[in-house]
Amino acid sequence: xxxxxxxxxxxxxxxxFLSATSKAQHIExxxxxxxxxxxxLSVVDDSVAWVSGNxxxxxxTANGGRNWAWQHVKGFEKADFRDIExxxxxEAIMMSSGTPALILKTVDGGASWQVKYNNPDTAYFFDxxxxxxxxxxxxLGDPIKGKFVLMETTDGGETWNTFKNRPDAxxxxxxxxxSGTCLRMDSASSIDFVxxxxxxxxxxxxxxxxxxxxxxxPIEQGKASQGAFSYADFDVIVGGDxxxxxxxxxxxxxxxxxxxxIKNGLESSREGPAGFQSCVEEIKAPIYISTGTPGSNxxxxxxxxxxxxxxxxxxxxxxxxxxxxVLLAGAGGRIGILRM
Numbered sequence: 001x002x003x004x005x006x007x008x009x010x011x012x013x014x015x016x017f018l019s020a021t022s023k024a025q026h027i028e029x030x031x032x033x034x035x036x037x038x039x040x041l042s043v044v045d046d047s048v049a050w051v052s053g054n055x056x057x058x059x060x061t062a063n064g065g066r067n068w069a070w071q072h073v074k075g076f077e078k079a080d081f082r083d084i085e086x087x088x089x090x091e092a093i094m095m096s097s098g099t100p101a102l103i104l105k106t107v108d109g110g111a112s113w114q115v116k117y118n119n120p121d122t123a124y125f126f127d128x129x130x131x132x133x134x135x136x137x138x139x140l141g142d143p144i145k146g147k148f149v150l151m152e153t154t155d156g157g158e159t160w161n162t163f164k165n166r167p168d169a170x171x172x173x174x175x176x177x178x179s180g181t182c183l184r185m186d187s188a189s190s191i192d193f194v195x196x197x198x199x200x201x202x203x204x205x206x207x208x209x210x211x212x213x214x215x216x217x218p219i220e221q222g223k224a225s226q227g228a229f230s231y232a233d234f235d236v237i238v239g240g241d242x243x244x245x246x247x248x249x250x251x252x253x254x255x256x257x258x259x260x261x262i263k264n265g266l267e268s269s270r271e272g273p274a275g276f277q278s279c280v281e282e283i284k285a286p287i288y289i290s291t292g293t294p295g296s297n298x299x300x301x302x303x304x305x306x307x308x309x310x311x312x313x314x315x316x317x318x319x320x321x322x323x324x325x326v327l328l329a330g331a332g333g334r335i336g337i338l339r340m
Contacts, residue, residue, distance in 0.1 A: 025298055027310040027328060027336045030065050034333020040084035040094065040180055041316045046323035048089045051335065052081035060110060062089055065327050065337050073104065073113050083129045083180030085137065093157040095129045095139055097177040103129075103139065105157045117151065117160045124149060127175040128183040128193070140183040140193055143169035148193075148203075165205070167212040172198030172224070178242070179279035179316035181230040194237055196227015202237065202266070215264045220250045228253070230279045230290070236303040237266075238290045240276035245293045248272050252280075252290070254303030271305035273297035279316045283326065289338060291317045291328055312336065 040052030049065060052058045056077040059068040073079065079096045081104075086092040090109045093116075096102040101124040103117035123144050131137035135156050141149030150163035174197050175182045183193040190206045200221040201214045217237060220226045225243035240251035252269040275294030282288050286302035291314040297306040314330035317338070326338035 024340070025309050026339050027296055027312065028339050029312070030327075030335045030337055031068065032332050032334040034070065036333050037315070037331040038329035038333065038335070039082040039178065039315045041318045041327060041329045042084050042086040042092065043318045043320040043325055043327055044086050044088060044322065045320050046325045048086070049318075049320075049325070049327055050084050050086040050092050051329050052084040052094050053333075054080040056081070058084065058092075058094065058110060060089065064325055065335060068335070069110075071110055076102070076104070076113075082126070082177045085129055085131050087134050093129070093137070095126050095180075097126050099124070101126050101141070103151075103157065103160060116157055125177070127177040128180045130180075130183045130185045132185040132187055132189040136185070136189055138163065138183065138185060138191060140175055142174045148175070163209075165209050165212070167203050167205075167214070169195070170199050170201075173201070174224075176227070176229045176239075176278070178229045181232075181279050181281070181316070181318075182228070184231050184233070186233075192231060192234070194228035194231045194239070196221060196229065196239060197224050198222060200227035200239070202228070202231070204234075215266060217253055217266060218250065218268045219253050220247070229277065232280045232282045232288055233285075235282070235285065236280050236288050236290075236299070238273065238277035238280040238292075240292075242276050242278070242293070245276035248275050251275065251277055252303055252306065254299075269299075269303055269306060273306045274308045279314075279318075281317045281319050281326070283319060283338075283340075289317050289326065291315070291330075293330075296328065310336075 036053040036057040038053040043049040056072045059070040081094045082097040083095045094104045101119040104113040125142045129139045139151040147166040151160045152163045200217040226241045229239035237253040252272045256267045277290040277292035280290040293313040296310040299306045314328040317328040319326045328336040
């Protein structure tokens, strides 16, 4: 009985701490009212960031998100650019979902774009893109003939070729083109991505890319709208059911280091985010932010428990590669900034 009271006391203290922490953190709306749904977001540093979306739109800021220069990509006004990777205020690479499957590159701040990949095959549907460094990057696409599509560049996006070792997909398994963060590469060129649908798994491979490893995820799954949507390192995964976005059951997974020796260590969060989440980003471990159509959430203990900090709908949240700036973006051209 004493042990149970002690556990209850510790849990109460933890919840009070999370509540106080979440109140100190909030999201400030920077702009909205644009006819574009933003899913691509890349934050270079505390000044420069790029966004991309449907109807051929992209935008660039040079002052931390206060002002944005919006443009269409000429000739691609119907393209849905669901992911973007930026390296400076001049250089960026965009990926489209749908037909044709496109990868474009600019080196002049978006004044002009060069087509680096164009595939009219309707079987191709790109979901996400990530880079280990400015030269080495990947694009992940839904499975074709039982294997996930992976396109690789080793020359900064100038040329793209099929990755030498593509993992097998199970029936009804795919990835989500929701925020561009179901795929992650690290500086050592390790590759990880998460899936959903009939099953939800975490795939991992390291150089020299001889063998894929996969783990089942304890997250909502079994339907085309369910599964893991976003991944941050090997520590936190979020998702759920975008068709039932208020459901908060099994929408986040964290790595329990104490359980790795017994099983894979992946556990459902004890107190999950408030509904479906399409993106998660590390602020500074163990602090992570997640976002989705029902709002945004913060964890300060590596994903074990979460606290809601904002009700507005966003699709994506990203932290600066070189700095502390954290931006969010979503439908209607909505862009927000995380204030800590």
